[in-house]
Amino acid sequence: MNVILDVEKSFPSFNFxxxxxxxxxxxxLLGPSGSGKSVFLRILAGIIRPDRGVVRIGDRxxxxxxxxxxxxxxxxxxxxxxxxxxxxxxxxxYKNMTIALSGSSKKEKxxxxxxxxxxxxxxxxxxxxxxxxxxxxxxRVALARLLMMDPDIILLDEPFSALDSALRENLRxxxxxxxxxxxxxxxxxxxxxxxAYYMSSYTYLLENGSVVEHGRNDILYFxxxxxxxxxxxxxxxxxxxxxxxxxxxxxxxxxxxxxxxxLRSDAFSPSxxxxxxxxxxxxxxxxxxxxxxxxxxxxxxxxxxxxxxGVKVGERIFFDEKSLIGLSP
Amino acid sequence: xxLFPLHxxxxxxxxxxxxVFFLSIFAAYYIRRLPxxxxxxxxxxxxxxxxxxxxxxxxxxxxxxGLRRPLGVFLDEYGIRxxxxxxxxxxxxxxxxxxxxxxxxxxAFESYxxxxxxxxxxxxxxxxxxxxxxMMPYSRSGILAGFVLSFARALGEYGATSMLIGYxxxxxxxxxxxxxxxxxxxxxxxxxxxVLINLAISTVVLLIANLLEKKTRRS
Numbered sequence: 001m002n003v004i005l006d007v008e009k010s011f012p013s014f015n016f017x018x019x020x021x022x023x024x025x026x027x028x029l030l031g032p033s034g035s036g037k038s039v040f041l042r043i044l045a046g047i048i049r050p051d052r053g054v055v056r057i058g059d060r061x062x063x064x065x066x067x068x069x070x071x072x073x074x075x076x077x078x079x080x081x082x083x084x085x086x087x088x089x090x091x092x093x094y095k096n097m098t099i100a101l102s103g104s105s106k107k108e109k110x111x112x113x114x115x116x117x118x119x120x121x122x123x124x125x126x127x128x129x130x131x132x133x134x135x136x137x138x139x140r141v142a143l144a145r146l147l148m149m150d151p152d153i154i155l156l157d158e159p160f161s162a163l164d165s166a167l168r169e170n171l172r173x174x175x176x177x178x179x180x181x182x183x184x185x186x187x188x189x190x191x192x193x194x195x196a197y198y199m200s201s202y203t204y205l206l207e208n209g210s211v212v213e214h215g216r217n218d219i220l221y222f223x224x225x226x227x228x229x230x231x232x233x234x235x236x237x238x239x240x241x242x243x244x245x246x247x248x249x250x251x252x253x254x255x256x257x258x259x260x261x262x263l264r265s266d267a268f269s270p271s272x273x274x275x276x277x278x279x280x281x282x283x284x285x286x287x288x289x290x291x292x293x294x295x296x297x298x299x300x301x302x303x304x305x306x307x308x309x310g311v312k313v314g315e316r317i318f319f320d321e322k323s324l325i326g327l328s329p
Numbered sequence: 330x331x332l333f334p335l336h337x338x339x340x341x342x343x344x345x346x347x348x349v350f351f352l353s354i355f356a357a358y359y360i361r362r363l364p365x366x367x368x369x370x371x372x373x374x375x376x377x378x379x380x381x382x383x384x385x386x387x388x389x390x391x392x393x394x395g396l397r398r399p400l401g402v403f404l405d406e407y408g409i410r411x412x413x414x415x416x417x418x419x420x421x422x423x424x425x426x427x428x429x430x431x432x433x434x435x436x437a438f439e440s441y442x443x444x445x446x447x448x449x450x451x452x453x454x455x456x457x458x459x460x461x462x463x464m465m466p467y468s469r470s471g472i473l474a475g476f477v478l479s480f481a482r483a484l485g486e487y488g489a490t491s492m493l494i495g496y497x498x499x500x501x502x503x504x505x506x507x508x509x510x511x512x513x514x515x516x517x518x519x520x521x522x523x524v525l526i527n528l529a530i531s532t533v534v535l536l537i538a539n540l541l542e543k544k545t546r547r548s
Contacts, residue, residue, distance in 0.1 A: 080447070
């Protein structure tokens with residue numbers, strides 16, 4: 001389902017101004033904290049009212065400042081999975097799931113709750129209070145609760161941040177399968193790149209309340225096209241190119257049409273490649289599989305490179321033309 | 330022994346704490362969302378009766394509702410008279426006990442997790458339903474504590490009450506005004522009787538409060 005959010009909203013500390021349109025069934029909003037990801041979801045859900053703009057899901061207009069349309073959250077059919085899951089602490093799981101169903105008989109509620117409890121594997125938890133549930137269980141209850149309302153779209157706000165890392169990977173799998181099975185469009189907010197890449201097929205990169213860059217995951221994560229985008233995606237070697245020259249590294253790239261170039265830290269080789277840089281080792285951070293090197297060129301500029309453990313790194317490192325990522329400012 | 334003061338005190342405390350219950354919840358709910366400055370001013374005004382001597386509160390009440398004051402005269406034309414009537418005691422008890430309930434409820438509402446309401450709204454629950462089914466149960470121990478406190482305060486109210494409704498046996502006498510009156514007239518035995526009654530009620534109220542608190546904590 002096509003989702004359009006083209007709005008502006010000023011806050012005391014920052015301006016939120018975003019133009020978003022995605023047809024992907026799973027889209028990620030990726031950005032550091034304070035980038036406006038949660039504001040995005042809250043505007044879409046109708047919790048925050050933008051100053052101006054349009055919000056549309058499919059052919060339903062949820063907000064249009066010019067036409068004076070502002071559908072209340074109750075009628076938006078937007079399922080919101082809150083970061084802390086927002087289960088009502090004074091009700092048991094069954095009541096949490098059914099409290100919002102008005103106008104249904106007791107029997108209908110039971111049937112529906114049973115269906116979703118089975119789907120999410122939480123049937124044995126129905127009588128428990130939220131305080132007695134683990135993080136993963138809470139998440140499933142919250143998801144069941146919102147799926148029962150049959151929303152048009154699901155919003156997931158940092159769905160895995162409250163869970164420990166072993167659980168996280170399992171749940172990521174499970175959640176993705178569940179969303180795909182439900183056939184619903186979902187937007188996931190995260191600051192974790194791995195998660196973003198895995199959970200969706202399309203990503204919007206956000207910073208300071210605006211979109212830095214967006215694209216299909218298989219392109220965006222490997223070849224971002226802007227300097228900010230590359231930096232947000234964790235690429236640390238970003239250099240200015242003047243007349244085909246990376247001055248800091250003393251390298252002539254010949255015809256290179258972009259004003260900036262990025263190189264991932266794993267793009268370097270200790271032994272061979274089309275280009276080379278002379279440098280010395282400043283620091284080595286040993287990781288489990290890779291060692292992360294901070295190298296310094298003669299000009300004093302730093303290079304971040306990672307090599308497999310046990311590889312001998314000398315005073316010259318190499319890279320190939322194909323690993324160069326051209327960037328606009 | 331005349332049991333009218335007991336009856337009168339209980340009805341005054343009961344009615345005033347019910348009024349205070351709704352008023353303070355209403356006030357706390359709306360004031361918590363106001364801009365900081367306005368909130369601060371209202372907080373001071375609404376808490377004043379807690380720190381002012383009750384006789385000063387009584388003085389103000391007479392200033393407003395006295396039978397020679399415009400509002401008092403106006404109300405008197407409709408047969409409503411707060412001076413020297415038992416329901417005047419409800420007014421003075423309510424004014425004095427309001428801040429206790431208001432502040433406790435405000436505190437409870439302020440620690441309320443607003444995302445619960447947001448979740449309720451995205452799930453399609455009306456704001457009224459969210460208030461009664463989510464927010465109130467969430468804040469129930471604070472609200473209960475405030476209710477008990479304001480009831481106990483209303484029961485023990487003396488200063489403002491004696492100024493506004495005085496002491497008329499069989500009409501406006503409350504336990505606290507009777508204790509003073511009995512003591513003043515050297516009727517020590519009667520004074521002790523009412524003292525013991527008051528002690529008994531207060532003990533029961535506090536016991537109930539403790540039980541309720543334990544129950545909420547367990548669930």
